[in-house]
Amino acid sequence: MINNLIVENVSKRFIVGSRSEKSVLSKLHFFIFRREKKRYFWVLKNISFSVKPGEMIGIIGKNGSGKSTLIRTIAGIYSQDKGTIKVNGNIACLAGHNNGFKNRLTMKDNIHLVCSLYGLNPKDIGRYFTSIVEFSELRGYENTKLYKFSTGMMTRLSFSIMLHSIKKINPKVLLLDEVFSAGDLQFKLKCLDIIKQLLKKNVSILIVSHHLKTISYHCSRAILMDKGEIIKNDKTKKVLDWYLKKEKLTIDGKRIKK
Amino acid sequence: MAISDFKLRNEGTYLGFIWYLLNPILLFIILLLIFQDRLGSGIESYGLYLLMGIIMFNFFQKTSLASTKSILNNASIIKSIKFQRKSIIISVVIQNILEHIFEIIIFTFVMVLYNQSPLGMIFYPLIFIVFIVFTYGVSLILASLTMYFHDIHNMWNFLLKLLWFATPIFYGFGGQTKLLIFNLINPLYYFIKLSRDIVIYNTMPPPHTIFITIGLALISLLIGIVVYDKLEKRFAEML
Numbered sequence: 001m002i003n004n005l006i007v008e009n010v011s012k013r014f015i016v017g018s019r020s021e022k023s024v025l026s027k028l029h030f031f032i033f034r035r036e037k038k039r040y041f042w043v044l045k046n047i048s049f050s051v052k053p054g055e056m057i058g059i060i061g062k063n064g065s066g067k068s069t070l071i072r073t074i075a076g077i078y079s080q081d082k083g084t085i086k087v088n089g090n091i092a093c094l095a096g097h098n099n100g101f102k103n104r105l106t107m108k109d110n111i112h113l114v115c116s117l118y119g120l121n122p123k124d125i126g127r128y129f130t131s132i133v134e135f136s137e138l139r140g141y142e143n144t145k146l147y148k149f150s151t152g153m154m155t156r157l158s159f160s161i162m163l164h165s166i167k168k169i170n171p172k173v174l175l176l177d178e179v180f181s182a183g184d185l186q187f188k189l190k191c192l193d194i195i196k197q198l199l200k201k202n203v204s205i206l207i208v209s210h211h212l213k214t215i216s217y218h219c220s221r222a223i224l225m226d227k228g229e230i231i232k233n234d235k236t237k238k239v240l241d242w243y244l245k246k247e248k249l250t251i252d253g254k255r256i257k258k
Numbered sequence: 259m260a261i262s263d264f265k266l267r268n269e270g271t272y273l274g275f276i277w278y279l280l281n282p283i284l285l286f287i288i289l290l291l292i293f294q295d296r297l298g299s300g301i302e303s304y305g306l307y308l309l310m311g312i313i314m315f316n317f318f319q320k321t322s323l324a325s326t327k328s329i330l331n332n333a334s335i336i337k338s339i340k341f342q343r344k345s346i347i348i349s350v351v352i353q354n355i356l357e358h359i360f361e362i363i364i365f366t367f368v369m370v371l372y373n374q375s376p377l378g379m380i381f382y383p384l385i386f387i388v389f390i391v392f393t394y395g396v397s398l399i400l401a402s403l404t405m406y407f408h409d410i411h412n413m414w415n416f417l418l419k420l421l422w423f424a425t426p427i428f429y430g431f432g433g434q435t436k437l438l439i440f441n442l443i444n445p446l447y448y449f450i451k452l453s454r455d456i457v458i459y460n461t462m463p464p465p466h467t468i469f470i471t472i473g474l475a476l477i478s479l480l481i482g483i484v485v486y487d488k489l490e491k492r493f494a495e496m497l
Binding site: 014025027072075076077078093094095100101114117118119 | 334335336337338339340341407409410413491492494495
């Protein structure tokens with residue numbers, strides 16, 4: 001079977017630590033006096049893995065281990081410095097809960113804006129509009145400006161928009177970054193149902209989460225990252241057991257007492 | 259992607275076009291009252307001469323200045339969705355074109371007030387299209403550079419002020435050679451002069467002016483695209 005996504009030796013660096021970052025004058029000063037050297041920070045180091053169709057992979061790791069950067073690099077928002085990323089088809093990405101919304105616009109306008117950025121034409125947006133509102137359980141707030149929304153409402157809205165745009169984009173790979181952190185349980189279950197349907201249609205899903213239980217229930221494989229490197233890439237159970245043992249934690253987030 | 263531009267533009271529409279129009283109109287009235295009998299005394303139909311300069315400069319100023327901030331303002335979108343980021347700048351340009359259309363309508367009215375036939379306006383869209391291309395190129399350059407140098411916005415604001423006084427908008431040359439020489443390297447001068455010649459004075463400008471404007475537009479577009487393509491890769495991480 002052909003892999004849906006192949007990531008080969010991808011490395012990514014950020015430039016950090018120079019004070020002379022953002023203005024012409026300070027750059028000029030830096031250029032003349034050159035007191036500091038540019039420091040690079042490799043966020044991703046030689047990441048390689050591949051994803052089969054219909055596979056759901058959980059990416060876990062501590063803060064700053066490069067999970068989100070990896071997702072953004074695969075999505076093409078960041079460009080990698082080394083290595084190649086091959087995708088067999090389209091790619092859809094949902095990162096965080098503030099998914100490109102404009103706080104000063106109404107929900108209706110935001111739906112139109114984000115949908116068109118996903119590449120939907122006005123006709124499609126009109127067709128999906130009620131269904132998007134319905135799914136996010138935000139009926140009656142169409143003309144409310146978004147800064148009055150709670151985080152949970154935003155999460156529901158962005159997830160709903162993405163699920164509906166997927167129908168048009170037909171992605172082979174779906175990237176989810178911390179999407180369940182603010183939604184309630186009922187909504188989460190509703191989304192997981194749809195995710196399962198997608199998996200049956202041979203879509204591959206990569207999910208970043210700190211919620212280990214979700215990953216252990218739904219993902220067939222897990223990738224553990226630390227300091228920009230893949231530490232483990234194996235069956236979910238094996239990876240989780242190894243990780244929990246190393247960190248001396250239980251899956252419920254409690255410390256193992258000796 | 260063109261549709262998204264329209265959606266992005268939505269942001270501004272709530273303020274209403276009236277506010278956008280007020281600024282150039284008030285400026286026009288004040289300058290007209292002050293200079294009509296002095297700086298403008300030697301210039302034929304000074305009111306139109308002045309207004310044409312103001313609205314064209316206004317378009318260039320607003321578009322280029324807004325584009326410097328445009329990418330920073332849309333940071334959250336850029337960080338979460340992959341799309342043609344150029345469309346942000348295009349949307350700035352489109353928004354300003356729409357505002358400019360209102361200014362053109364006012365200009366046509368003023369033409370009638372001055373007892374001039376507004377027929378010359380037929381040619382204006384042609385010049386304006388070239389002018390849009392030029393402005394778009396400049397905006398691309400500024401927008402991409404702003405990602406690396408955050409104070410471009412302030413510097414450009416200052417440069418525009420200088421340009422406002424250096425370009426013959428509310429005065430004519432009247433034999434000042436130094437100023438004329440400076441304006442030979444001022445791109446805006448050619449665009450404004452060309453539209454004044456054709457629209458207001460109904461004279462055929464020397465052909466080299468036309469070629470220079472088209473050339474300037476193409477050069478700016480080319481540099482804009484090259485600079486943008488080179489710098490665009492790192493936009494997301496600079497935000």
